[in-house]
Amino acid sequence: xxxxxxxxxxxxxxxxxxxxxxxxxxxxxxxxxxxxxxxxxxxxxxxxxxxxxxxxxxxxxxxxxxxxxxxxxxxxxxxxxxxxxxxxxxxxxxxxxxxxxxxxxxxxxxxxxxxxxxxxxxxxxxxxxxxxxxxxxxxxxxxxxxxxxxxxxxxxxxxxxxxxxxxxxxxxxxxxxxxxxxxxxxxxxxxxxxxxxxxxxxxxxxxxxxxxxxxxxxxxxxxxxxxxxxxxxxxxxxxxxxxxxxxxxxxxxxxxxxxxxxxxxxxxxxxxxxxxxxxxxxxxxxxxxxxxxxxxxxxxxxx
Numbered sequence: 001x002x003x004x005x006x007x008x009x010x011x012x013x014x015x016x017x018x019x020x021x022x023x024x025x026x027x028x029x030x031x032x033x034x035x036x037x038x039x040x041x042x043x044x045x046x047x048x049x050x051x052x053x054x055x056x057x058x059x060x061x062x063x064x065x066x067x068x069x070x071x072x073x074x075x076x077x078x079x080x081x082x083x084x085x086x087x088x089x090x091x092x093x094x095x096x097x098x099x100x101x102x103x104x105x106x107x108x109x110x111x112x113x114x115x116x117x118x119x120x121x122x123x124x125x126x127x128x129x130x131x132x133x134x135x136x137x138x139x140x141x142x143x144x145x146x147x148x149x150x151x152x153x154x155x156x157x158x159x160x161x162x163x164x165x166x167x168x169x170x171x172x173x174x175x176x177x178x179x180x181x182x183x184x185x186x187x188x189x190x191x192x193x194x195x196x197x198x199x200x201x202x203x204x205x206x207x208x209x210x211x212x213x214x215x216x217x218x219x220x221x222x223x224x225x226x227x228x229x230x231x232x233x234x235x236x237x238x239x240x241x242x243x244x245x246x247x248x249x250x251x252x253x254x255x256x257x258x259x260x261x262x263x264x265x266x267x268x269x270x271x272x273x274x275x276x277x278x279x280x281x282x283x284x285x286x287x288x289x290x291x292x293x294x295x296x297x298x299x300x301x302x303x
Contacts, residue, residue, distance in 0.1 A: 001063065002187045002188075003054060004049060004051070005054040005055075005060070006049055006053070007033075007053055007054070008045075009051075009060075010051070010053050010055055013016075013060060014059045015128055016022060019059040020059060021149055021174045021208075021210060021213070022040065022154065022209070023058065023149075023153050023171075023178045024129055024130070024156075024157075025057055025175075025178030025179070027053070027154045027157070028056065028178075028190075029047075029056070029157050029190040030053050032044060043098050052190070056178060056181050056182050056185070056188070057176040057178065057181075058174055059209065062177060062291065064219075064291060064292045065291070066291075068083055068219075070180075071083075076219075078259075078263070080270065081216075081224075081259070081263060082215075082217065082235070083219070083235060084233040085234050085235060085239075086234045087231070087232070087257030087259045087262070088231075088232050088243070088254045088255065089231055089255045090104075090231075090243070090253075091230055091254075091255070092252055093232075093252055093253055094250065094251045094252075097251050097252075098140060100227070100232070100246075100252055101170055101199055101201070101227065102139060102144075103246045103249075103252050104141040104199070104223070104242045104243060104245075104246045104252070105117050105199070106136050106246075107242065107246035107249045107251055108141055108197060108241075108242045108245055108246075109136060110245070110249065113197065113238075114197055115164055116159055116166070117132075117133045117139055117167070117168040117169065118130050118141075118150075118155035118156050118159055118168070119131055119133055119139065119142040119170050121146075122143070126148040127150050129157075130151060130152045130155025132155060132164070137192050145201060145227050150209055152169060153179060153182070155179045158212070158227035159194075165194055166194065166197075167196055168198070169195070170200075170244055171199075172200060173202075173213065173218040173219065173220075174209075175200065175209075175279075176219070176221040177220055179220070182195070195244055197222050197239070199221055199224075199225060199239075200217065200218020200220075200225070201224075201227050202216070202224065202227070204216065204265070204269060212273060213269075213273055214269065214270040214274045214290065215269075215270075216265055216268075216270065219235075222236040222238040222239035223236075223238075226265075229258075229261070231258055231261065231262055233257070233262070274290075
């Protein structure tokens, strides 16, 4: 269902309220919004009454139970990490791939699961500037974790306009949140079916806009990876196929994951940030822009 709000509402509720994380969801499919040097800009003050900018922004509203049902067809059993099928420990076997995420992307490309990947540009320091990679060399050349914030989701919009058919993206939990709102929104048809694989890196960032985020692992990705440990959560069929492809190619090997360690890190972030914006009402907890099931959040409010 469309929310009848637009750029003005997005500015008042998110951008000027220090909740924007520069994820690029608002501008991915809006010709009026663009980024210059990582900064959000507008060509003009939009007159639309129902904007994709507001409806796609993960900080405007994030109804977690509703999104989980749309993305995964079920609600979470693990309150710290969200919905996932299995936890694994991925270890790199081919050093040329540089890291586990790169190995998975290259295998997915070589196996035809994807035809391109939106990554953070390795030439840009301390910011996430999207770059579209269509070859193994381009993916390997932009491997690694980037620091700072940046509009990676806008890179997905550009990839769709460039006629890419099976697009992957590697980002943070906030990018996966925005993409979840885009992927499962029947009211705005923007060829979102071209988004084939979303990989999220576990994140403890505390930049402007990060302090109201309660997602550590990337709960709405197909595959969530802790780049420091190789611990990963396979959340969807697309994520499993990508892992299987990397194993088959001999790029990685997979063992059992340490769920407890990931849960501890996730819970630390959720408790710290959720407590800042907690407001309860009935069976639903609203934390500013976030909506969650009350039953699953009792441990956060220490009831």
